[in-house]
Amino acid sequence: MAPSSVISLPSAAPRIRTLARVRNVLLRGTAGLAAIFLVLYPGSNARAQDQAPPQAQTQPLAPGKGPAKFSNLAPADRAFVEDLERRTFDWFWETANPENGLIPDRAPLPEGAASIASVGFGLTAYGIGVDQGYITRQQAAERTLRTLRFLLALPQNDSALGAAGYRGFFYHFLNPHTGLRFADWSELSSVDTALLMVGVLFSQSYFDQENAQEQEIRRTAVALYGRVDWPWMEPHPPLLNMGWSPTPTPHFLSSEWSGYNEGLILYLLALGSPTHPLPASTWQAWTATFAGQWKTFEGHEFLNFAPLFGHQYSESWIDFRDLQDDFNRQHHNDYFSNGRKAAYAQLAYARRNPGHWKDYGATLWGLTASDGPGEGTRWVDGVQRHFMAYNARGAGADYVSDDGTIAPTAAGGSIAFAPEIALPTLEDMKAHYGKRIYNRYGFVDAFNPSYVTPEGFWADPQQIGIDQGPILLMIANWRNGFVWNVMKRNPVIQAALKKAGFQGGWLDQTR
Numbered sequence: 001m002a003p004s005s006v007i008s009l010p011s012a013a014p015r016i017r018t019l020a021r022v023r024n025v026l027l028r029g030t031a032g033l034a035a036i037f038l039v040l041y042p043g044s045n046a047r048a049q050d051q052a053p054p055q056a057q058t059q060p061l062a063p064g065k066g067p068a069k070f071s072n073l074a075p076a077d078r079a080f081v082e083d084l085e086r087r088t089f090d091w092f093w094e095t096a097n098p099e100n101g102l103i104p105d106r107a108p109l110p111e112g113a114a115s116i117a118s119v120g121f122g123l124t125a126y127g128i129g130v131d132q133g134y135i136t137r138q139q140a141a142e143r144t145l146r147t148l149r150f151l152l153a154l155p156q157n158d159s160a161l162g163a164a165g166y167r168g169f170f171y172h173f174l175n176p177h178t179g180l181r182f183a184d185w186s187e188l189s190s191v192d193t194a195l196l197m198v199g200v201l202f203s204q205s206y207f208d209q210e211n212a213q214e215q216e217i218r219r220t221a222v223a224l225y226g227r228v229d230w231p232w233m234e235p236h237p238p239l240l241n242m243g244w245s246p247t248p249t250p251h252f253l254s255s256e257w258s259g260y261n262e263g264l265i266l267y268l269l270a271l272g273s274p275t276h277p278l279p280a281s282t283w284q285a286w287t288a289t290f291a292g293q294w295k296t297f298e299g300h301e302f303l304n305f306a307p308l309f310g311h312q313y314s315e316s317w318i319d320f321r322d323l324q325d326d327f328n329r330q331h332h333n334d335y336f337s338n339g340r341k342a343a344y345a346q347l348a349y350a351r352r353n354p355g356h357w358k359d360y361g362a363t364l365w366g367l368t369a370s371d372g373p374g375e376g377t378r379w380v381d382g383v384q385r386h387f388m389a390y391n392a393r394g395a396g397a398d399y400v401s402d403d404g405t406i407a408p409t410a411a412g413g414s415i416a417f418a419p420e421i422a423l424p425t426l427e428d429m430k431a432h433y434g435k436r437i438y439n440r441y442g443f444v445d446a447f448n449p450s451y452v453t454p455e456g457f458w459a460d461p462q463q464i465g466i467d468q469g470p471i472l473l474m475i476a477n478w479r480n481g482f483v484w485n486v487m488k489r490n491p492v493i494q495a496a497l498k499k500a501g502f503q504g505g506w507l508d509q510t511r
Contacts, residue, residue, distance in 0.1 A: 068423075084442050084471070084475070085472060086132070088468050089472055091465075092121065093129065093135065095107040095108075100146065100179060101143060101147025101148075102114035102174060103122040104465065105118060106445070108462060109462060114176040116172060116192050116196040117465065119147065119199065120195040120197065121195070121465055121466065123147065124473060127486060128472060128482060148203065148221060151224060156168065161181050163181060165193075167232050168193075168224075168228030169190065170192070171187065184247045187245050189243045190240055195313065204217070204225075227275070230277065231276055239286060239289075240278075241255070259290065260290045260293050260305050260310070264314035271500055273492070274492070287326065293397070294331060295398075298349050298395075299348060302337075303333065304342075304397040306392070307394035308368040309409070313466075319477070319485075321505055322505035323336075340418050346395050349365070349367075350365030355404070357404035357450050363425045363427075364449075366407055366409075367394045368394060369392040369394075370390070370393060370464070371460045372446060373403075373405065385404075387405075393407070406448070409443070409470055409471055412426060412443065416477040417474075419478055433447060433449075441463050441468070445462055445467050
């Protein structure tokens with residue numbers, strides 16, 4: 001039996017494949033990955049431990065009954081969540097370059113690249129740190145202002161390696177010291193610029209006091225966002241391109257943002273710009289490409305995107321509960337409920353476990369873009385299996401890509417959608433796999449119980465910023481709606497949602 005099936009990928013796949021190649025380049029030579037090539041002995045579908053998995057005291061709910069409340073957590077569950085949240089916050093706070101605020105794509109990785117998407121999550125993390133008492137507001141303001149000043153001062157031009165970006169967009173990967181383009185394979189990324197800019201807008205709304213420091217944060221945030229030339233990134237209207245590169249000759253990438261995916265935040269920021277906006281018709285043109293993704297998978301009908309990150313990134317900042325655009329009104333859906341259904345569909349897939357991967361079940365599920373053991377084929381229990389390095393793993397009606405690798409961010413980033421299934425999964429992961437996957441900075445990026453090594457099984461030695469981010473932000477949103485509530489005050493977000501035709505929920509109160 002084949003361990004996975006991969007059929008035609010959604011339109012975001014070219015970017016995902018490019019990103020996979022880039023991240024695999026970054027991984028070369030890092031400590032701990034030599035284990036990828038060690039010989040695998042046969043595994044078992046039974047758990048390595050004899051004890052039954054611990055049961056969280058959050059009662060399971062059917063998808064239609066709404067998520068469990070943070071306030072109802074038992075003390076042990078609350079202690080676990082608070083520990084995970086603090087460790088994940090510390091990753092952003094402690095791995096950032098304190099001189100300029102740039103945050104690594106992954107860590108630990110000496111002399112690795114900084115990621116502008118990581119910076120966007122990090123800018124948001126600082127507000128969470130204040131809300132939870134990890135740092136003071138003054139500490140957060142100082143780090144935020146240092147970051148924003150540095151980004152605004154970096155050169156923006158079309159040179160190959162002498163700039164951080166062009167036309168307001170930033171290169172995906174930057175030198176963590178100079179802030180310039182990390183290498184000539186780093187693209188000027190539209191979506192990663194959007195993830196940076198939504199963190200910038202969070203800073204604008206969060207730091208609302210009238211002292212000189214917070215006023216400068218707001219001014220600098222407005223300047224950074226305002227100079228992004230969104231129409232330029234649309235060489236073939238009405239859809240945005242995935243990126244641009246000056247090398248070997250200046251060119252836009254071959255793919256555009258079509259189909260439902262993490263491009264949700266990209267299009268909203270492009271619509272909401274007060275300086276370089278796209279027309280409202282852009283939203284309808286984009287959502288018109290969703291039609292083939294509204295399908296049933298594992299008994300759940302929803303807007304499919306196989307890796308869970310596509311349901312988490314935009315939703316980490318925007319509260320879509322009861323907000324509907326034209327597409328959702330036609331399907332009696334909203335993007336929050338859609339993320340919830342996607343999580344339940346992946347749970348159902350893991351329970352069915354068609355690939356017969358070790359340990360999959362009710363409290364071990366979660367496929368999304370993540371690291372993996374490495375590209376190669378092994379025999380496992382008489383079956384030849386193909387394993388992958390960084391890859392857009394996922395399970396949906398659009399495609400299935402599964403090599404037994406679980407990414408904790410898949411459940412962690414879904415905790416605001418479906419805590420009654422996400423929390424027991426995260427707790428069970430920690431209980432059964434221990435320090436191999438849970439360390440100073442929370443969960444490692446990924447692990448694979450089917451890929452056996454002398455240490456027991458493959459576990460990533462690193463965390464990745466864009467996977468840490470959804471865990472941290474969605475915990476905060478589940479607890480008290482913290483990030484969502486800050487972003488509700490942002491005039492850009494309000495204007496963009498209204499321009500896109502959203503109605504209902506909290507947005508109606510701003511009209």
